[in-house]
Amino acid sequence: MGRDGGVSCLRRAEMNMMSVGGIESTPAPAPAPAPAPAPAPLDLDEVHVLAVDDSLVDRIVIERLLRITSCKVTAVDSGWRALEFLGLDNDKASAQLDRLKVDLIITDYCMPGMTGYELLKKIKESSNFREVPVVIMSSENVLTRIDRCLEEGAQDFLLKPVKLADVKRLRSHLATKDVKLSNGNKRKLPEDSDSVIITPPSPSLTISTESSPPLTISPDSSDSSSSSSPPLSPVEMFSSSPIDNDEDDDVLTSSPEESPIRRQKMRSPGLD
């Protein structure tokens, strides 16, 4: 079985899991997630994400966002460290490589030294990791930047600050990808992926209002969040609210106008 670093089988139960407490531990009897840069033991049940951001605050937040959506996370502070972790920092093939399973790489765009774009290119150039979806995050909503990244094979582009809904959306895409383990190199995308995967974060490319988070303070959206439950801790309120499901649908259906271009760009080279 060719371990090209991008393949994993996800149980549907994990995709739907939104447990309140004990989120750090997954249903599978896996070891507790440790953010160590060393390659982790193989665990086919867990999604492993490599997060790259030079900002400590953002690293902590993205790590938590990913953990709360049942991902194992390795967070590094630069493109170089990311390459190092992936074993791409030198020409020698890393002996540990076949034990390294990375299902998603999410990286900040603006970083000193190596930008997220440069990191993206390096990943797409590597035979081991070119099929791993790469998501770019940026605080700047620059269409040319977004296009460049998508053209280079980025899976998605998130506008910072990243919200839980954004990460959940990414997570559900990972869960719906079928994997052909037979030749290890092909990944079949679900039929509806054309309209789903490259959806712009809703506040940026479509309408710029803060419409996505269910707990915004704009008068029209606040009623639903406050009236839906008695005073609970923030997490309980969140998990009992059906609002975020609706809002996910909004994100999905807002894509069609973007999809003609995005659909093409989504097919990264070397896949078909």
Next chain:
Amino acid sequence: MDLVQMQKSLQDYTKSLFLEGILDSQFLQLQQLQDESNPDFVSQVVTLFFQDSDRILNDLSLSLGQQVVDFKKVDPHVHQLKGSSSSIGAQRVKNACVVFRNFCEQQNVEACHRCLQQVKQEYYLVKNRLETLFKLEQQIVASGGMIPAVELGF
């Protein structure tokens, strides 16, 4: 003050921070990430933000205080501060950074000095308010209570 009163005070206080635009919805996002397994998540992230920002503001003061200001040094600092303040929902700090960056681009030293003062002002304000908020939370927890969700029905 009994527990219910404390919880009400906390809710009112938190609400006021949103009403004044000191915090925005991203702060609520952070609160969503807090649970029994991570009960101090928000205060931990915010503390990191304070440490980071103190350092950045220091560096900015130094850079802007030079005889010849190197905007190539100034701008990345402001960008960083803009990013982290945005990530925790410190809206007014973020907005002040946006203005600051515009003047950096114009290489307007005097305006940048004013911007730095403005950013500092907003930063100390949010720092003060959040420290108060966390104290209120601690009092509630110490009294055996739970932190109420923010109800934003206004």
